[in-house]
Amino acid sequence: MQKNNGEGLDAFFAMFSPRSVAVVGASTHGGKVGNFVLRSALASRVDKVYPVHAGGAQEILGRTAYPSIEAIPDDAVDLFLFAVPQQHVLKTFQAAVAKGCRGVVIFTAGFREAGEEGRRDQQRLRAMADEAGVKIIGPNTLGFFRAQSRMNATFMPVLSDLFTEPGAITLVSQSGGVAGFGAIRFVQDDLPLGTLVCLGNRANVEFADILNFCAQDPHTAVVALFIEGLDDVRCFFDAARRCAAVKPVVVLGAGYTEAGRKVARSHTGSMAGAQAVYEAAFRQAGLVQVRTIEELVDTARVLSLSPPPRGNRVGVITHTAGPAVLASDILARSGLVLADLSEATKEALVSKGVLASFMPPNNPVDLTTFGYLDRCLYVDVLDLLAEDPGVDAALAVCMSGLGDPNVDAFPTERFGQVAARSGKPAVVAWGAPADAHEEFGAWMRAGVAAYPTAERAAVALANLYRVSRLQERPKDPAPPPHFPQELSDLVENLRASGQAHLLEHQAKRILEGAGIRTAxxxxxxxxxxxxxxxxxxxxxxxxxxxxxxxxxxxxxxxxxxxxxxxxxxxxxxxxxxxxxxxxxxxxxxxxxxxxxMVPAGTEVIVGGIRDPQAGPVVMFGLGGIWVEALKDVAFRLAPATEADAREMMEQIQGAAVLDGLRGSPPVNKDALARLIVTVSHLMDRFSIGELDCNPVICHDDTYTVVDARMSW
Amino acid sequence: MQKNNGEGLDAFFAMFSPRSVAVVGASTHGGKVGNFVLRSALASRVDKVYPVHAGGAQEILGRTAYPSIEAIPDDAVDLFLFAVPQQHVLKTFQAAVAKGCRGVVIFTAGFREAGEEGRRDQQRLRAMADEAGVKIIGPNTLGFFRAQSRMNATFMPVLSDLFTEPGAITLVSQSGGVAGFGAIRFVQDDLPLGTLVCLGNRANVEFADILNFCAQDPHTAVVALFIEGLDDVRCFFDAARRCAAVKPVVVLGAGYTEAGRKVARSHTGSMAGAQAVYEAAFRQAGLVQVRTIEELVDTARVLSLSPPPRGNRVGVITHTAGPAVLASDILARSGLVLADLSEATKEALVSKGVLASFMPPNNPVDLTTFGYLDRCLYVDVLDLLAEDPGVDAALAVCMSGLGDPNVDAFPTERFGQVAARSGKPAVVAWGAPADAHEEFGAWMRAGVAAYPTAERAAVALANLYRVSRLQERPKDPAPPPHFPQELSDLVENLRASGQAHLLEHQAKRILEGAGIRTAxxxxxxxxxxxxxxxxxxxxxxxxxxxxxxxxxxxxxxxxxxxxxxxxxxxxxxxxxxxxxxxxxxxxxxxxxxxxxMVPAGTEVIVGGIRDPQAGPVVMFGLGGIWVEALKDVAFRLAPATEADAREMMEQIQGAAVLDGLRGSPPVNKDALARLIVTVSHLMDRFSIGELDCNPVICHDDTYTVVDARMSW
Incomplete structure (x- = not known):
């Protein structure tokens, strides 16, 4: 296990399921944050709630109030919720620590995001908390909500009314607003929420800490993250990879554009890094990346309900082709294909009278208006797809009757049973407004992920497939390259010489020492x-x-x-x-x-940089104007595995160039992958600042590094 | 005016607002299409509804039924709705024509999509309809619904209950399913629908016909299209361009992938063309392209409520940064920027006490939790943005109180008034579930487009901006190139010689004759x-x-x-x-x-093909592996304008190459644009089958066509 997992996780469990809670800054006034927070605490399933009111109120919302933390008649209070002005936070925190707290939620703003003084205050807070072994959610946060313990540590008491059933999804967000918008998606979709955590300005609880907690938390089956920027990409990466190895992790990144970055910076104080490096780290850690809050929740939902498909072949059932066309476009762009139905399936579709006489037994299975009127046909088709070895997943499209009494209800329960028995995922595009709670609730009870549009259903299935692919990634069996002692000596000597930039022949000597082929x-x-x-x-x-x-x-x-x-x-x-x-x-x-002179061939670039947040990073791209005009490069945190290197070669837009175009032979991808891996290990092992093998000329047998630059 | 617009449009108006309707195949059985259709007709505001029941029923749903069309006691019936078996459609149609019908909706399937025989039946139908001047919606359609006349000509009587208020948006779809899913978006979003038309298999009513109607229809302010494929791209293009010149047209295309295309083909019988040619035609016609049904409806909504922005500078108001970061990323990728607030605005934000003391007056204007609790601050900020000459549009992000009685209602009406007075568009991301109908209804009544997520609000604003850009496109002032008589003679002589492929020097003589510079x-x-x-x-x-x-x-x-x-x-x-x-x-x-030998320079390709559906098309791309590895080319229907040519140069991924990279001088874009325009006119004027100027070597002064191929 990693450091911090022992005591740190205990503190999280104590904070998320506390026996006692103090609300400091509890307010008698209904429109104040301190009143909202107290109402949240009172809506929680917790033995003792202590309002603290420095103004001397005797009672707030029917509870005895105390003039100070010291006055609370309890030896130890697990969780403190702070709704006090910024200038009182540090002193109040000391008092809370003295009262034996395990966790504190600080709603107050005005720290890291508010200039130099606030930044210093936050540093003091962090030092005090680390010393005391206390976990701080915030400052400047919406707080957290935990459905299992019914602990509502937010200033939205309404969350307790909205989430009455415990769910399997943990949503972690820096931003309270995104957490709020995300929670609303759960409400709208009748999707039970497990745990909602807003990290805010992250005094001493980072994404990495929560990921470590999630990996251990028996109530978390799926993790959904919203990230505006990370201080330490490497630390996040390590935790994310460990967590993703045991349960699916979905991530929404933001602040990628210059405009978005500015907003993110002014808010959280953390400057977002380059999109390519972030995306590389997410991918490498085995996270599924999404583009909107809605897609984040949609994807978490299907992951919480369905097994990943064993392959990429989808059977589509519909009574109307248009939405199936939209879904098919999305599936195709995600590497999924429309399954070729087996002869047995086709025959059964015809012989059992499932299809209209004029419809051929194709995939999508189009039931036409007969399917709209007789929904049992959907279960008949799903039964056939369940048996068909050439079908890995099903997507059904159907319009709700929208309350028309002459349209039968969909046999959702039977549909869910057939899907569950088959072990294959089935998602549904259910043509109804999101407020058809009874109908979507029936799908949820049937254990089927149903979405109100065909596009969202297709994207969810595509993301489920991406998870299955990530799980199948080879756990690199190849050992890291062996670097002989002479190489270490050479590097140390050159570094000791004090040159900032190595000369070409010096850089090449290092490469050659690592077994890289150079001119x-x-x-x-x-x-x-x-x-x-x-x-x-x-x-x-x-x-x-x-x-x-x-x-x-x-x-x-x-x-x-x-x-x-x-x-x-x-x-x-x-x-x-x-x-x-x-x-x-x-x-x-x-x-x-x-x-x-090296004979002409396919020119590529392999290099490395030391990113301020992500540390050593390896880069691959095609040579020349490809990089300059398209920025068509792939990154991975170093060291990279051979599987990473192969994904980098597939990921670039100009990937076809590597396979040989206009009569050029294909490059030797095995050799090129080894080069990328070796460069990544060089970057990692020797703290190289920047390394640029450019160009590398590739032929069908091997590659040659023609020019190289290196600096510390 | 165009041909068909006179009599054709009359028929549409008669069909959409009929005085009398006959339902042929009306059924006594509640679960049959013929019963649904009759119920729809009965829910319509129409003087006379005649059920026709060949089985001899005397009365259906309280109305006298007739054994045949001939038996209807009326000289002329405007609209016929057919829910009869396929084999009876042709005969029934003859009877309807004899009964003076102006329009027929054929719900029945089994025509063009169902093989050779069905295709022949549809051709007969078309011939009969064209001769009689009758418009057919369908076959294989959901029909149409018109809110203004309350005519429900679908098999979904529930639409009459769902849409009681007339709206300004006309939604036209090939697919009934997409129309249904689209209509449900309107229901969910409390967005009034104007007219819904499902074209189905398009016997004699095409998108072009409906677009001509929409251009004239006083009840249509915005047109939304769903297209799976077109038989005649050129005919569509002409109608779409005319319509888009007078009201905004949004389009969702589908069937672009091989998988999607197969589904579309098997359904409608029309084979979708290449995505690039379709997208080029849409763009060239001035249509805004979207990617999902949801975005189609979201975009139509903002177009129906807000004026287009006069520039690209957006002011964002929020109480929570995360969603603003997501929105900013989307805005930035769409060419919008976060406005620099004027000094006056900044000063007022501070001096009026709008902002928390620790918040700097930046854009986004972040009101923090104070803004969540005091929503009047949003109106104060919008007031300032309305006055700020450096702000063209506003995007506000706010969480609903979700029913918490201590959270004030948002002053939506005042917000809407300020926005309307300013003449600048303002969109809102309103953090509430879609079923918060009261809250979203208030936004709608205030004339403000509000969306339940920040991303959807940002996409809507971005699309509104795209419409403003399309409206600003120069109406090409340059006359088409002059082709001398000798050029026509040369082309005719070469064509008459019977060579399928011209020799290089022959092709170049034609190019030179058109004023194109060749080696x-x-x-x-x-x-x-x-x-x-x-x-x-x-x-x-x-x-x-x-x-x-x-x-x-x-x-x-x-x-x-x-x-x-x-x-x-x-x-x-x-x-x-x-x-x-x-x-x-x-x-x-x-x-x-x-x-x-032409000196080295930037190599490009300019060419043309004759697309089976789109006719002459001009193509532009960078030379060599750019085209082969990335398919990085831009198309336009020929002839193209100079503005089109410039957009083509900007549109390709490798556009930066044209501006000069690695010390190369930039190409002369004026000269290159003229080349593209001239080639497009050659393609159009002389019915050339294929033309390929490849490579064209560009220098900073001019270009030279180095090699050329041409065939008829």
Whole structure:
């Protein structure tokens, strides 16, 4: 187990199921936050609730109030809810700690998001809490709600009325607003909510802590996250990966655009990182990413109700083609296919009179208006799909009768039974307004995820399929590359030399030491040395200026390619020295690097950066304008596995280039994957700041790193 | 006015507001379509309803029934609703025509979608209808509903209960199911529906006909379309463009993937075309494209309530940042920006005490929990944004109190008044379940488009902005290019010669005749002629085999580039002749084309095809692997305007390449736009089957068509 899991988790369990709760700043005035919070506490299933009112009220909402925390007639109070002004929070917190609290929810705003002073206050809070082993939800939070213990630690007492049944989904959000909008989706969809946690400004409870808790929590089957930015992507990643290994985790990221980022920053004080790095970390950790709050809840719902499909073949049942067309487009774009029905299924569809005489037994199984009027046909078809070995999942589309007494009720219970028995997921697009609670409630009781539009049903099924794919990912069997002692020595020596940027031949020596194939490169410190080196290497050769002061060599005339012979070499050498001296007069020039011309092939880039939040990151992309015009690159946290590397190669838009276009042979993906993995381990192991193998020229047998840059 | 608009539109108005209706196939049995249809007719505001029951029932649902159409005691019946078996439809139709009908709705399935015989029946139906000037909705349709006349011509009588108020939106769908799911969105959102039309298999009423009607219909302010495929893209395009010029048209296309296409085909009998061509036609016609039924209705709603913004600067008001971050991401991706608030606005936000003391006056204006508790602050802020000349639109995010009596009601009416007075659109994300009808109803009465999630509000505002951009598009002032008589003569001569594929120099003569700049190309019929031509042109030159039997010249060794001098030319010529003779022994070789080597530049492709449904289409893309690996091309129906051409250049993913990357100069977009426009006019004017200028090499001053292929 990880550190913090022992005592830390105890504190969470104590906070989420407390025996006693104090509301500090409880208000007598119905419109104040301190009144809302007290009403929430009173709506909870908890033995003791102590209102604290510094103004001297004797009683609030029928409960005895106390003038101070010290005055509470109890040795220890598990949970404190703070609705006090910002300037009183620190002192109040000390008193709560003295009263033996395990957790505190601080609704008050004005900390990290409100400038330097607030940031300092939050740091003090954190230090005090860490020392006392107390967990803080907030500050600047909506708080939390836990359906199992019926603990409502928010300023929305109405949540206690809305969520009376415990659910299996835990929703964790930085933002109280998104938690609120998310909770409303649960209400609207009659979906029971398990635990709702708003982290707010995260004084000492981070997403990683809650994920560790969720992994252990017997009441959590599915985790849904809303993230506006992370301080420590790496810490989140580790916790998320562990949690996703035992239960599905869905994530909605925001603040990806410059505009969204600004808003997120001004709010939480955390600056959102680059979208590509976040998305890479989510993907790598095995999280399913979604784009809206609605999709977050929709996906959590299907995950809480249905098993993942064993394959990608979907049978669609409908009485109307249009919505099935919309659903099919979405399924197809997500890698799902319309199943080819078995001959037995087709025959049964016809012989059992399920289909209208003029309808061929195709998939989608279109029951036409007969299906609208006789809903038992849906169960008949699902029975057949359940038996068909070529069908992995079902999607049914049906319009509600909208209260028309002449339209039969749908046999939801039988439909759910057939689906459950089959072990295959079945989702339903139920054409009714979201307020048809009786009808959607029947689907929920039948254990079937039903959505009010075909598109939402299809997206939910697609996300269920993505979870199944994530679960199937190979647990990389290959050991990390072996780096010999000499490589460590070389790296340490070069680092000790104090150069910020390595010269090309130095960077390549490190790569070669790690077993990476590079174009042989010789540093020649004069013209004759260059001629000698070229003779050894064999013409044609390339010359490149060697100077740690010159990063972009071609910008100062420091690159000469396709040099056919000695005479041309000497001319090129002299011209280069003149030009560089003119264009970069202050650069210290070590000489020139001489290397063979590598035959043309497919150019790619493999590199690495050290992200301020995510640490070492490996990058892959196609060379040249692909990166510049399309930003078409894939990232992974380092070290990456071979499976990660293969996903990176598939993920880029220009992936087809790797398979060979216009007569080019395909690149050797095995070799390229190993290169990516090795670079990722180099980044991770040696604290490299930036590494850029660019270009890497790929042929059908292997690759060659033609140029390389590296800095600490 | 267009043909058909006169009499055709009269028939539509008569059908949508009939004086008399006959239900043929009216059923005594509550669960039959013929009974549902009769109940719908009886729920309509229409003087006379005549049930026709061939089985001899005297009375159905309290109305006298007639054994045949002939027996109806009325000289003329405006509208017929057919719920009769397929085999009786044609005969029944004849009787209806004889009874003076103006429109017929045929619910019956089994026509075009059901194989050869059904297809023939539909053709007969069409011929009869066209001759009689009768409009047919269907066959295989849900029918239509018109709120203004309260005519319910569907098999869903419940629609009459659901839509009691006339609305300004007309929803047109091929699919009854999508119309049904769409109608349910209207019900859920308390959005009044105007007219709902399901075209079904479209015997003689097409989208184009309904669009012509909508353009004239005083009750339609916004048109929403669902399209699974079109038989005649061009006809649709013309009608859509005319309609979109007078009122906004939103479109949801489906059947774009292979899977979706198969479903669409099996249903409607119409094969959907390529997504790119459809999307191009929609865009070019000025339609706003959406991705889901929900977005279709959401967009129609905001268009029916709000004026388009005059610019792209949005002020966001919220009490919680998270949803504002989600909204900002969506706005930013749609070209909208968070407005910089004026100093006056900022000062007022602070001096009027609108903001909490710790909140800076930024955009989003974050009212924090104070805004949740005191909703009047929203009106105060909107007042300031209304006055701020740097703000074009507002988006407000607020959570409902969810019935908590201590949370004040939102002053929706005042908010709506301020928005209306300002002339700027304001949309609201109202955090409540969709069944909070009272709250959403208040927003609707206030004339404000309110959505239950921040994402949907942002998408609606983004689509409203897209409409404003479409309305601002320049009405191309440039006249079409002048094609001289000699060009027409040349084209006719070449076409008359019977060659399927033109030789390169022939294609280029046509291009040159149209004023397009091409690399000079000389057909040389022997080695000495090639030498002579090269001397005239100037070395280095390129040689290409000239044979109408050889389309892919480089595949058979028919291309030699960078030929520096006469000796090399002679060698290259002989080698080419040998290789081609070996590789393409049966090709008739006319000689070789000699042309100068064009200096390197940015390579693009400009071409045209004749689409089976859309007719002449012009295409633009970047050269080489961009097209092959990314399919990164833009299409427009030909002829295209200069504005279209510029949008094509902006639309491709690799658009940045045109602006110059890695030190390349930018291309001359004026020249390139003229090339695209000219090619589009060539395609349109001369019925060219396929034209491919590839590559076109662009420099900062002009472009040069280096190679060209053309066929009829």
């Amino acid at each position: 042989p490169t010789v540093l020649a410190t004069g013209e004759d040395a260059a001629v000698f080196a070229a003779r050894e290497i064999g013409y044609p050769v390339a010359l490149k200026i060697a100077s740690e002061d010159i990063v972009h060599k071609s910008d100062v005339g420091g690159v000469a390619l396709h040099i056919p012979d000695e005479e041309a070499l000497r001319r090129a050498y002299r011209r280069m020295m003149e030009t560089v001296a003119r264009q970069a007069p202050h650069a210290r020039v070590e000489g020139v690097c001489v290397q063979p | 000079p190309t000389v057909l040389a019929t022997g080695e000495d002629a090639a030498v002579f031509a090269a001397r005239e042109i100037g070395y280095p030159v390129a040689l290409k085999i000239a044979s109408e039997d050889i389309v892919h010249k480089s595949d058979v060794g028919g291309v030699a580039l960078h030929i520096p001098d006469e000796e090399a030319l002679r060698r290259a010529y002989r080698r080419m002749m040998e290789t081609v003779a070996r590789q393409a022994p049966h090709a008739r070789v006319e000689g070789v084309c000699v042309q100068p």
